[in-house]
Amino acid sequence: MKIALAQINVIIGDFEGNFQKHVHYINRTIREGADMIVFPELSITGYPPRDFLEFKDFVIRANETVERLKEFSREIAIIVGTPTVNPVIEGKDLFNSAVFLYEGKEIFRQHKTLLPTYDIFDEARYFEPASSWKIIEFKGKKLALSICEDLWNLGNENPLYTINPLDQLMASGPDLIINLSASPFDYEHAKERIKVLKANVKAYGLPIVYVNHTGAQTDLVFDGGSLVMTPEGNLYRELPFFEEAFEIIDIERMDQVNRERPKEKIPLIHQALVTGIKDYFGKIGLKSAILGLSGGIDSAVVAVLAVESLGKENVHALLMPSRYSSPSSVSDAVELAENLGISYDIISIDKPFEAIEHELDRYFPTDGITEENIQPRIRMIYLMAYSNKKGYILLNTSNKSELAVGYGTLYGDLAGGLSVLGDVYKTEVYELAEYINSQKEIIPRSIITKPPSAELRPDQKDTDTLPPYETLDNILRLYIEKRLGPQEIIARGFDEYLVRRVLKMVNRNEFKRYQTAPVIRVSPKAFGMGRRMPIVGKYLE
């Protein structure tokens, strides 16, 4: 049996566009002579549709789209993902379903059983879990349909669910497991995915066809990497990362086993960020970005990523020096802009800064933190004026270390439509810069080697306020990613006073993160929808 894997990039709620995309790959499947095509989870709506699922109209339109696809199933079987209505009054109103179309009709639907409700996932908010499981027979093969998380309760030390839906299906003796997925990227995910599929093959002794989304949905990036595993647990195919892909495999002839694709952290993060920027702009329908180039490493890396995503003609930089900027800040930023071939304007903030200080001086001296915060806010006004005037989207350049401890000005340098580096620690920003420069020096060396500074007062250095980033990032990783408490972190050899101070900074600055742009998620625990914290509280404060 020949099965087509359609690793697609859809737009959430774009029913017409998503319909056309399904038809395109269905026609290709027919043309190339396969028996069946498999799309990802919720392929019709896009993932995650979030609270649009609470609109009957939205679900009706999804189901109408499936209805329109039926006529394309006269020659081949089509498996799509869509929300379907739960006919029982008790329980949630929807299921997350895989719908099997063939001979112009819906033949079967299997609902998802394990509904991820953690991190960025909210599926128990919308869906009732499956309570019955059946095999679908097609051309002499018994297929076990499953959806994403349905496979993920194996291979964990601490399983999140008390049942495994495939256990229910085994009695019927399936020949093949098919999995429709919407499994967002983090830098460990591609490895994890293979591990989990191997655990399933080991448990059930069956081949698996796994089809994932690709492309970004605001903060979430789907890396594709759809998989076919042999019954022996070998990787028969791994589709490309971060791009649409289509491949037909013959399930009876999985002889030439493929090599795994490389999965190094920094190159993966790099590609994820480029995908995140590209799809954010592309799916909104805007082409161009604006950003402030400070001469520092964060904005330099964002500029490079923006050029890779949007093209150099679509990236515009503002250099906005102040009385506290060092001369090299401007010259470094100019050198970078010229290396990239992007347009840039230089606009001083001094005059508005003086005008604002002059007005406020009647009431109080604008010194200290007050003065420091005025400067990035004037820069925001310039950047947003470009955005308003020219339809550019402002890219935010704050990194995860800064966001974590609140080292940034709300409505100032924390502004922007999309946070590119908000899930990348400062030490990882350096790694990205080195990776970018590994072929050719795009980012001037002095940007990488200078000590980090916000340049908001004379001779300011980040280390005046923060511990060295190596230390800070290690503490943050234990607290944010590993969710360790203060005692556990101290026990790993960090200074007690420092640990308590850092954790307090993280918790006290929740109010800033609440108001910052969506962050492209590249780690297993990013700020945003996946990390939900009280703003007002006293834990570790």
Place this chain on the structure above:
Amino acid sequence: MKIALAQINVIIGDFEGNFQKHVHYINRTIREGADMIVFPELSITGYPPRDFLEFKDFVIRANETVERLKEFSREIAIIVGTPTVNPVIEGKDLFNSAVFLYEGKEIFRQHKTLLPTYDIFDEARYFEPASSWKIIEFKGKKLALSICEDLWNLGNENPLYTINPLDQLMASGPDLIINLSASPFDYEHAKERIKVLKANVKAYGLPIVYVNHTGAQTDLVFDGGSLVMTPEGNLYRELPFFEEAFEIIDIERMDQVNRERPKEKIPLIHQALVTGIKDYFGKIGLKSAILGLSGGIDSAVVAVLAVESLGKENVHALLMPSRYSSPSSVSDAVELAENLGISYDIISIDKPFEAIEHELDRYFPTDGITEENIQPRIRMIYLMAYSNKKGYILLNTSNKSELAVGYGTLYGDLAGGLSVLGDVYKTEVYELAEYINSQKEIIPRSIITKPPSAELRPDQKDTDTLPPYETLDNILRLYIEKRLGPQEIIARGFDEYLVRRVLKMVNRNEFKRYQTAPVIRVSPKAFGMGRRMPIVGKYLE
């Protein structure tokens, strides 16, 4: 049997403070001779603790706090709410539990069965549902313990759950239902709560003691209103709204049935907003607010609410006229500030506005939307300078109608630490103003009668861009609260073009709402954690 209801206001994660508060009411219970005290759901941690529940350290500290309370249970029974650890490896790691302490020991714990996972609730994210149910016998009475949502599957047309935990307990013949709650306010909630308890009394024929939280947790306000219902379904007691309360009832002598407290929408919203402001400041530990007074109705109402919450000495206003401000804007705002007795400064934005325009004019003319957005952003800089310098928190004054359609400037008038009116439609803001003025004219009449205007260009009116607020709010309510689709709204008699335009505006402005302050929730569907929408998508766009 005499039972004390402890309707408390706790701080999330403030284990020491919350311990002391428990002890205070336990001692009062002992002193006043009751047999038992009942605290609300998750009384030890505060509600909602959100992802702090993913920190082992947080859960350990909660359980240590319960441990410390044991010794206070030598004479009376104490029922507290706390997360407890699920000893089974499969499934979520925690339960949401009611723990029964007596004679210095933990006697019993009942876990919550129905885990709300909709709107602002995320309980399936953290908790495993109960799978066993038992009666606890105490002084000859059989008690059925339940937690909040456990009662809420009755009295609905569309029940969210497939089981009712109390059905499981009925076989053991309980005498009394006790419910620990954390049920946040909306303007329909107090009525709804009584309806649901009556449905339970009707189904089970038992009296109910229901204890709720009071006070605000950032965006969520808990209104208290703890209840005791007789087995006949009469309201024996309804504790006060929006304040801590303690009352001992004798479950055998519920003769003098009380009257229900009034539940009018606007007075309830008024009290909820005052509570929201007061606790936001009080729990952070700051005293004073700053806000911009424009001479318009929104900022006028926020100023009044702030004075009621914080005291007039703790509210400071800025009047920030521009070349486009009408003379009456300043005089109206001055009159309001003087009526309220709050301090105010008048600072023109013209000079910085000119300085910024002058710098930008080298690149493009700052006209149209660009010019309009610069003005509120300069005002934000002033307001945040006061905030930084003096430790004031900026109160946001945008209303729900504006937030819905994106009629506001990101990083400008959408700035602020807390959105006071973000869940109050413009037409309701007028109702609040009339309610405030019903005793005495605090808000000058001309503020109420003038046509709404942002005053960002000559002779601007809101109706230049938006439909009249009566129409707009009706469409918004159908889309946001009722989650109707465009066809359904048009079928109710609204103009098709207008409906499609409004819905598109709502969906396209998700990016602005994503970056605005937490909104005090007063309706059944507020912007914020309770309404989770894709930012990039094409549904109704």
